[in-house]
Amino acid sequence: MKIPAFLQGSTELSVTGPKVLASFQIFGITINFTETVILEWIVMAVIIGLCIFLTRNLKVRNISKRQVIAEMAVEAITNLVRDTMGKRWLSFTPYIATVFCFSIFGSLISLFGVRAVTSDFSVLITWALMTFILITATKIKYGGVGGYLKGFADPIPVMLPINILSEVATPTAMALRHFGNIAGGSIIMGLIYFGLTSLSHMIRLQVPILTIGIPAVLSLYFDLFSDFMQAFIFIMLTMVFISNAGPSDDEAASSAA
Amino acid sequence: MKLGFLSIDIGTILFSWINLMILFFALKHFLFKPVQKILSERQEAVDKSLKDAEDARERAEAAETAYTEKLQQTKEESAEMLRKATRKAQLRSEEIIADAKSEAAAILQANRDELEREKHRAESQLRSEVSGLAVMVAEKVMEREINQADHERLIDEFIDSVGDVQ
Numbered sequence: 001m002k003i004p005a006f007l008q009g010s011t012e013l014s015v016t017g018p019k020v021l022a023s024f025q026i027f028g029i030t031i032n033f034t035e036t037v038i039l040e041w042i043v044m045a046v047i048i049g050l051c052i053f054l055t056r057n058l059k060v061r062n063i064s065k066r067q068v069i070a071e072m073a074v075e076a077i078t079n080l081v082r083d084t085m086g087k088r089w090l091s092f093t094p095y096i097a098t099v100f101c102f103s104i105f106g107s108l109i110s111l112f113g114v115r116a117v118t119s120d121f122s123v124l125i126t127w128a129l130m131t132f133i134l135i136t137a138t139k140i141k142y143g144g145v146g147g148y149l150k151g152f153a154d155p156i157p158v159m160l161p162i163n164i165l166s167e168v169a170t171p172t173a174m175a176l177r178h179f180g181n182i183a184g185g186s187i188i189m190g191l192i193y194f195g196l197t198s199l200s201h202m203i204r205l206q207v208p209i210l211t212i213g214i215p216a217v218l219s220l221y222f223d224l225f226s227d228f229m230q231a232f233i234f235i236m237l238t239m240v241f242i243s244n245a246g247p248s249d250d251e252a253a254s255s256a257a
Numbered sequence: 258m259k260l261g262f263l264s265i266d267i268g269t270i271l272f273s274w275i276n277l278m279i280l281f282f283a284l285k286h287f288l289f290k291p292v293q294k295i296l297s298e299r300q301e302a303v304d305k306s307l308k309d310a311e312d313a314r315e316r317a318e319a320a321e322t323a324y325t326e327k328l329q330q331t332k333e334e335s336a337e338m339l340r341k342a343t344r345k346a347q348l349r350s351e352e353i354i355a356d357a358k359s360e361a362a363a364i365l366q367a368n369r370d371e372l373e374r375e376k377h378r379a380e381s382q383l384r385s386e387v388s389g390l391a392v393m394v395a396e397k398v399m400e401r402e403i404n405q406a407d408h409e410r411l412i413d414e415f416i417d418s419v420g421d422v423q
Contacts, residue, residue, distance in 0.1 A: 015262050016259040016260070016261070016262055017259055017260030017261050017262050017263075017264050017266075018259065018260055018269070019258070019259050019260075020258045020259065020260060023258075023268075029267060030267075030268070031267065031268035031271065032266050032267075032268040032269065033268060033272070034266065034268070034269050036269055036272075036273070037269065037273070037276070040272070040273060040276045041276070044276060044279065044280050044283070047280060047283075047284070048280070048283045048284075048287060051283070051284060051287040051288040052287050054288070055287060055288060055291045055292060058291055058292070058294075058295045059295070060295060060298050060299050060302055067295075070288065071292055071295070071296065073288075074288065074289060074292040074293065074296070075296075093289065094281060094284050094288075094289050095281055097284055097288070097289070098277065098280050098281040098284050099277075101280070101284070102277065102280055120269060121262075121263050121264065121265060122265055122266045122269035122270050122273065123269065123273045125265055125270060126269075126270045126273040126274050126277065127273075127277065129270075129274075130274070130277065183262070
């Protein structure tokens with residue numbers, strides 16, 4: 001009896017990057033258009049659609065459940081930014097919310113059987129670079145270009161290489177941490193599916209019934225918990241690094257006085 | 258064609274950055290702007306109603322103070338009135354009692370006068386009767402007529418002597 005392919009389970013295991021859908025050359029540089037970008041568009045469409053749905057028909061009184069959710073979400077992320085960064089940094093709230101939503105939905109999309117957006121290292125590099133740019137911009141804004149450059153020789157000039165290293169290490173570590181957790185989780189889940197399929201075939205089951213149920217429990221950790229955790233860690237680190245790059249609320253208040 | 262597992266792809270970075278910015282502005286426009294607008298509107302409404310409540314409380318307090326003052330004033334006034342009325346009533350009662358006393362004294366005096374007059378009249382009547390009686394008795398005793406003038410003089414002497422004895 002011939003078993004349809006979709007019922008045969010995962011019969012092969014490969015650890016690769018995203019598919020390249022198109023590729024073109026600009027000024028001799030190869031620009032790849034990968035499936036990650038398509039998945040990002042899907043994620044963005046979901047998030048934006050959700051926002052539009054939740055904020056439809058807003059009222060001051062007698063609010064709908066949708067509006068309650070929207071207000072709670074906005075207030076929660078605003079409070080998180082206020083508590084972590086301080087009052088003066090509240091303008092960063094939309095950006096933090098963007099990264100948080102993108103990370104969570106980009107990770108959770110793997111539950112639908114596609115690659116997670118966040119298991120593409122380039123995406124995490126992009127977000128970490130953005131954090132790095134914001135940190136640097138904040139340092140230059142509050143210390144000036146001279147102050148920023150002088151910071152590298154702080155406290156003694158001998159520290160220069162170490163300071164440069166730590167400056168580079170910040171975004172690298174953030175990107176690798178997030179990528180490693182999500183990609184690692186998806187590899188482990190792939191291994192579990194592959195292993196359970198092989199086990200099913202070993203005990204002469206044509207359809208890998210063992211892959212039903214058991215992976216769901218592990219998926220709770222490797223997909224759901226890990227996704228939320230990594231999104232939260234990423235925005236927390238972003239907020240802490242950016243707010244540490246500028247003066248604290250107390251310092252700002254004392255210098256203004 | 259697939260990229261390597263840990264590959265860093267310029268194209269993906271570029272597109273991802275653009276996507277991140279698009280999502281940033283979309284969230285800002287579709288989520289934060291409307292929700293923050295409604296939140297600040299609600300905050301304004303709450304502030305306004307709080308202020309209204311505060312005003313109302315102050316007004317109520319002022320009214321209560323005024324009312325209490327007025328009540329106190331009224332109490333004092335009524336107490337004053339009561340005191341005055343009591344004093345007036347007392348004076349009046351004393352006056353009435355005094356009037357009654359003097360009237361009673363006057364009546365007593367009048368009665369006494371009347372009695373005195375009555376006594377005099379009875380006395381004079383008695384005197385005339387006694388004189389007539391005495392004349393008759395004397396006529397009988399003396400068996401003779403004496404004139405009326407002598408009789409009366411004699412009787413008067415008799416009565417006076419009787420009155421002296423009394």
